[in-house]
Amino acid sequence: MGIIFLKQGLSESFVKINYHIHTTFSDGSSRMSDYCEAAVRKGFEEIAFTDHLTVFPDGSSSFGSLDRLRLENYVKEARMVCEKYGDRLTVRLGLEVDYIPGNEKFLEGMLGSYDFDFLIGSVHFVGGICIDSPRHRMLMEKEIGKNGFNKFYSAYMRLVGKAVETGLFNVVGHIDIVRIWGFTPSNGFLEEKNVLRLVKQHAMCIEVSSRGLRQPVNSIYPSQRIMRKASELEIPLTVGTDAHSVEEIDYAYDSLINYVKAFGYNSIAAISKRRIICKGIRLC
Ligand SMILES: [Zn+2]
Numbered sequence: 001m002g003i004i005f006l007k008q009g010l011s012e013s014f015v016k017i018n019y020h021i022h023t024t025f026s027d028g029s030s031r032m033s034d035y036c037e038a039a040v041r042k043g044f045e046e047i048a049f050t051d052h053l054t055v056f057p058d059g060s061s062s063f064g065s066l067d068r069l070r071l072e073n074y075v076k077e078a079r080m081v082c083e084k085y086g087d088r089l090t091v092r093l094g095l096e097v098d099y100i101p102g103n104e105k106f107l108e109g110m111l112g113s114y115d116f117d118f119l120i121g122s123v124h125f126v127g128g129i130c131i132d133s134p135r136h137r138m139l140m141e142k143e144i145g146k147n148g149f150n151k152f153y154s155a156y157m158r159l160v161g162k163a164v165e166t167g168l169f170n171v172v173g174h175i176d177i178v179r180i181w182g183f184t185p186s187n188g189f190l191e192e193k194n195v196l197r198l199v200k201q202h203a204m205c206i207e208v209s210s211r212g213l214r215q216p217v218n219s220i221y222p223s224q225r226i227m228r229k230a231s232e233l234e235i236p237l238t239v240g241t242d243a244h245s246v247e248e249i250d251y252a253y254d255s256l257i258n259y260v261k262a263f264g265y266n267s268i269a270a271i272s273k274r275r276i277i278c279k280g281i282r283l284c
């Protein structure tokens with residue numbers, strides 16, 4: 001799984017890519033074709049569908065997630081729109097896959113037969129608490145009230161590290177979404193560094209996401225501290241809005257690109273059949 005950096009034309013080219021989109025196949029409210037229409041209208045060069053695959057260690061799927069049958073239909077539909085819009089837009093086939101310790105075997109079984117462009121590995125569950133669910137917010141705050149946010153943050157980051165170590169994924173999704181409700185870690189840097197070191201070792205990308213700008217934390221994921229370290233390690237970045245409807249397809253997109261550039265990046269990653277190609281972004 002090599003990484004190619006396209007050096008030529010860096011100052012002129014501008015790529016508009018959204019690599020994190022949910023459709024009606026999981027918890028999104030817009031259809032694949034609606035996203036394609038919107039993407040063409042708004043000048044996107046590439047988008048990727050990344051619906052949820054949330055499989056628990058007992059093999060059951062979460063409500064709102066793809067299951068075996070829906071996964072098959074999802075892939076079929078994605079191939080159809082890919083064909084239909086192919087002359088105007090590149091459509092990548094992806095998934096946002098939950099890492100939950102013990103679910104690896106089921107994931108391998110379900111994913112094995114499909115030819116995905118890339119898989120986002122995300123951690124949404126820490127010890128049974130779904131960290132980005134408003135219904136679980138009180139549970140999470142209770143836990144943090146008892147043991148402090150630093151402890152919770154470290155536990156989350158260790159899970160992200162384990163997700164990376166499975167070797168199943170190409171991108172780490174919203175790497176510090178655990179800050180969602182407005183908490184900031186006062187340490188945890190060692191755990192972050194360890195995760196980024198593993199990401200580098202596995203030739204993966206991390207995602208820069210505007211999702212946090214629509215959440216109480218009101219911040220792009222990842223934090224500046226993580227971005228500085230990622231830049232130092234030259235870890236490629238994907239860009240996504242975590243869209244759940246067409247209205248979110250370019251949510252704060254300029255802010256995302258400016259954020260990426262502020263840390264010295266002049267390219268973002270495109271991924272085809274698990275192969276990362278870094279494309280230049282405008283430097284002005
Ligand atoms: Zn997510």
Ligand SMILES: [Zn+2]
Nearest residue numbers: 020022096242
């Ligand atoms: Zn998502």
